[in-house]
Amino acid sequence: MSGNGTRTVRTGGVRLVYRAWGAEAGRPIVLLHCLGEDGEDWRGPLISQLGADHPLYALDLRGHGESDWPGAYAMDDYRNDLLGFLDALGLDSVILVGHSFGSVVAYLFAQEHPERVDRLVLEETGAMRPLDPPQEVSAEPPPDAPPFDWEVKVQWTRQRNEPDPRWWDRLSAISAPTLLIGGGASSHLPQEDLALMADRIPNARHITIDGAGHLVHESRPLEFTTAVLTFLTE
Template sequence: MSDVQKVQVGEVQLAYRVWGEPDAPPVVLLHCLGEDGEDWRGVVGRLAGTHRVFALDQRGHGRSDWPGEYGFARWRDDAIGFVTALGLARVTLIGHSLGAVTALLLAADRPELVDMLVLEEAAPPVPADPPQEVPEQPEGPQSFDWRAKTAVVAERNMPDAFEWDALAKISAPTLVIAGGSTSHIPQHHLAGVADRIPDARLVTVEGGGHFVHEERPGEFLTAVTAFLGARS
């Protein structure tokens, strides 16, 4: 894997890895809750053949700072700061779950920064049913700050209206990837996300579950590369 680098964004240092040619169009990968940039290792090689790929450790995860303060708006602002600090222009954002929410909020808030958008199994901005509970923190060291999980559960149970409103503000061409019947995310919610975004298409990778890029990496990459190729 690529060496880990760090950049200061506001009050936090964010860790990231980078692959691909410096002059290739930029892609920023945003992982799910509890993971870090290493989570993309199964798909990054092919993406780096055509793009400059940046895999970020979001705050509270991996080698980035764990400040104890979390929430989708903070992760969005960190991602905006990351893109601007590195001087990246018109990036393709690929986000999974928590990272997909980060990506869609960024695309809605700062459309000039985003060329294309890929949302894998985005947590829908509707109250979790039944409400989620925070499991007890496991003993021993963790790979991420457990307080981030507490923040995500709170926002999943009572989403802020701005998350739903943000979908209609996204102007970037968008691919929504769903994992089919084995996902814990209600698939009709993902269809609703795609319907709400003005220029979006939905692709279902049956058997992908919530972790499509891990369970079905070939099909995930086929969908993503076809989308990027058609829009370039």
């Protein structure tokens, strides 16, 4: 363990940094942050509440935080990193909680490895269908960009504009009970997309925390935590 409380694993030649919080026993939960953030983003009421009954693991995804910035950021890379992380820690099956970019990693993993996911929480997730008009992004980061590898944003935008059709088609392959949480009209994401995704995932429900915007777990931490706890204990 490092001086700042982080731990490290290596998988596929990439060093991944994570934080371990919570109980020593119980169903493990892996938390996946949004674009430009890192595992520290999850600190707050959710950690204190979930940690009473679950071991918690908050990753810095590749290209973020203290994890390696290898320059390769295909969604398959993130999915494979997550598999390697679980294998390295001996976690056969976990609850995945993802926000935005991290939620896409979570549900792509759940499509490919349904037996490794007990439950799935997707906060302000994106529907991976072609964008019209496509998004544009500069190859150079703006002065106020958060401290992560800007190349993640460049490659993510490319994949977001023209996603692999399987990512949408195979939502039906997700077998884990799934909760999709939207932030309502103040979010920049089309909220109807979350409802469409919930219709395609076999055992899913969609709730909205009105007025929360895109950062639901930050702007409405108690409501978000209550929603997740209720879902996990049903």
